[in-house]
Amino acid sequence: MLKGIFCSLLASLFFGGLYYLATLLRPLSGESLFGIRMVVTLPFLALAILLLKQQAQFWQFVQRLKREPFLILVLCVTSMIVGSQMWLFLYAPNSGRAMEVSIGYLLMPIAMVAFGKFIYKEHLSINKWLAIIFAGIGVLSNIILLGKLSWESVFVFSGYPIYFHLRRKYQISHIHSFLFEILLLIPISLYFISQTDMNFVANENPNIYYFIALLGLMSGIALISYTLASSLVPFNLLGLLGYVEPSFMLLISFLIGETLKTESYILMGCLSIAVALLIFDGILVLIKQQRLRKKNG
Numbered sequence: 223m224l225k226g227i228f229c230s231l232l233a234s235l236f237f238g239g240l241y242y243l244a245t246l247l248r249p250l251s252g253e254s255l256f257g258i259r260m261v262v263t264l265p266f267l268a269l270a271i272l273l274l275k276q277q278a279q280f281w282q283f284v285q286r287l288k289r290e291p292f293l294i295l296v297l298c299v300t301s302m303i304v305g306s307q308m309w310l311f312l313y314a315p316n317s318g319r320a321m322e323v324s325i326g327y328l329l330m331p332i333a334m335v336a337f338g339k340f341i342y343k344e345h346l347s348i349n350k351w352l353a354i355i356f357a358g359i360g361v362l363s364n365i366i367l368l369g370k371l372s373w374e375s376v377f378v379f380s381g382y383p384i385y386f387h388l389r390r391k392y393q394i395s396h397i398h399s400f401l402f403e404i405l406l407l408i409p410i411s412l413y414f415i416s417q418t419d420m421n422f423v424a425n426e427n428p429n430i431y432y433f434i435a436l437l438g439l440m441s442g443i444a445l446i447s448y449t450l451a452s453s454l455v456p457f458n459l460l461g462l463l464g465y466v467e468p469s470f471m472l473l474i475s476f477l478i479g480e481t482l483k484t485e486s487y488i489l490m491g492c493l494s495i496a497v498a499l500l501i502f503d504g505i506l507v508l509i510k511q512q513r514l515r516k517k518n519g
Contacts, residue, residue: 230451230463236444238470243440244315245478246433249426250418252313256305257414258434259312259441260407266442267401270449276397283398296392301403303385305410310377319374320475321482326378327468328493331500332357337383349503353496360492367485397449465497 247255271280287293314323336354338344346354364371389395424430451463482490 225450227451227463229447231466233444233448233451234463234466234470236440236447237467238474240437240440240444241311241315241320241471241474242478243433243437244312247312247427247430247437248316250423250430252309252316253414254418254423255312255437256309257411257418259308259437260305260404260411261415262434262438263441263445264401264404264408266438266445267397267404269442270397270446271401273446274397274449279396280398280401283394283396287402293392293394296388296394297399297402298406300385300388300394300399301406303381303388304400304403305407307378307381307385310374314374315474315478318480319372320471320478321480322372322374323378324468324471324475325372325486325489325493326375327471328497329357329361329375329379330382330468331465332493332496333379333383334386335500337387341387347503347506349499349506353499353503356492356496356499360489360496363488363492364486367488368483465501 244255250258271277310323314320332353335346335350339346339350339354361371386395389399420430427433
């Protein structure tokens, strides 16, 4: 399990590092960054399948797509959702919107809990109910004080629950479907790359190709590490470790010079309490499961 925890933390560290790396890839636009990231991510996905010895399962999924062609349409939808999220992830740090996206990632776990309750009728503990209430108070305060909640935050915390719901509903929650999602994004990625004047970019940023290579390496390590962690760590613990990445993103937002608006202090305070409640609830579940395992011998 320790190996799995290390892999999860490593993945969070590198995913958070990508947030900062985006600032070193100027003057590439968000679209160009997205296109390059998709292209350099694809071979690492294939490598992950090889390292995990998932070739047989991959070809089984290919056969399933042949038997159930409507899944290709589902993959087109999930591909658009995850692609737009990955575009926003690299667009935000260079557009002064890193803080808003970080808040969206902090809101996402609470949104997932609420989604599970109202869509899947899942039972919620008192801690989870309190987390939803505190998050709701924070969001409401932000809307009252600022007149709105940023579209970036809304886009993140509403998009991912839909994405995970579709993957769960159609039983495609695995790395094989993710590889196909990236494949579907390659044509638009190549278009964005073709529209990029790399001579101009290289003149403005002489180290750009080194940073692009680093983008591929960091994306690959993060992806493979997370994939390994998901197979080594219990689901509940993996969920708890998932809070590390948005924390890194928030820290990096401050490091690159962004500030939290005074009107958002209540939101951030409520979110901190909500996330702490979810973490505490997850720890209680892990302790309970461990006691049951010991009891059952």
